[in-house]
Amino acid sequence: MLVTINLANAQHSDPSQVSAEKQNRWISETIRVLRNFSPDSTIAPVTIDKYVWENGQKISCRVIKSGIIRLENGSWIYITTTSSHENQEIGDVSMAVDDKKNIYKNMGHVCAGIIHFETTQLTELKNTADFFKYFVNDTDDAGWEKVNF
Numbered sequence: 161m162l163v164t165i166n167l168a169n170a171q172h173s174d175p176s177q178v179s180a181e182k183q184n185r186w187i188s189e190t191i192r193v194l195r196n197f198s199p200d201s202t203i204a205p206v207t208i209d210k211y212v213w214e215n216g217q218k219i220s221c222r223v224i225k226s227g228i229i230r231l232e233n234g235s236w237i238y239i240t241t242t243s244s245h246e247n248q249e250i251g252d253v254s255m256a257v258d259d260k261k262n263i264y265k266n267m268g269h270v271c272a273g274i275i276h277f278e279t280t281q282l283t284e285l286k287n288t289a290d291f292f293k294y295f296v297n298d299t300d301d302a303g304w305e306k307v308n309f
Contacts, residue, residue: 175251177244177248177249177251178244178248178249178250178251179249179250182247182249182250183249183250183251183253186242186250186253187253187255187265187307190240190253190255191255191263191307191309194238194240194255194256194257194263195257195261195263195309197238197257199228199236199238203226203227203228203238204224204226204227204228205227205228205229205230206221206222206223206227206228206229206239207221207229208220208221208229208284208285209221210283210284216280217280217283218278218279218280219278219279219282219283219284219285220276220277220278220279220298221276221277221278221295222274222275222276223239223241223254223274223275223276223277224273224274225240225241225273225274226238226239226240226241227239229285229291231285231286231287231288232286233286233287234259235258235259235260235287235288236258236259236288237256237257237258237259237288237291238256238257238258239254239255239256240254240255240256241253241254241255241270241273241275242270243270243271243272243273244270245270245271245272245273246272246273252267252268252269252270253265253266253267253270254266254267254268254270254275254297255307256292256304258288258292259288260288262288262292262306263306263307263309264292264304264305264306264307265304265305265307266297266302266303266304266305267302267305268296268297268299268300268301268302269297269299269300269302271299275297275299276297276298276299277291277295277296277297277298278295278296278298279294279295279296281294282294291304292304292306
């Protein structure tokens with residue numbers, strides 16, 4: 161039996177299916193929501209995990225659709241995502257806001273609402289600025305970009 165696999169869709173959606181207009185509209189709407197965001201106890205927590213092995217270490221987190229990272233110093237980062245699995249015309253986008261109302265965008269691959277961010281440059285996450293500076297998507301190393309609104 162011969163099985164044919166469309167490689168453009170094997171990992172995730174075909175980038176040619178993304179509509180820049182629809183993606184930009186989603187980003188703009190999400191920015192509006194994030195500007196007014198206020199965390200509460202109903203938001204799923206995102207934990208920062210540390211992994212150590214013989215030749216190094218990393219810290220990472222896994223976001224499932226959305227969640228909040230709460231740091232020991234009281235600051236926080238809220239992350240929300242959309243996936244090409246949900247809407248091919250919007251594609252993969254993660255957006256985040258911190259307690260200072262800075263907003264960031266990450267265009268790394270979100271697989272069915274799940275995305276992992278990691279860094280090998282830190283031993284622990286002490287502030288929100290370091291998250292956006294050092295953490296990248298573990299699938300394609302996409303970093304965070306500050307959004308000016």
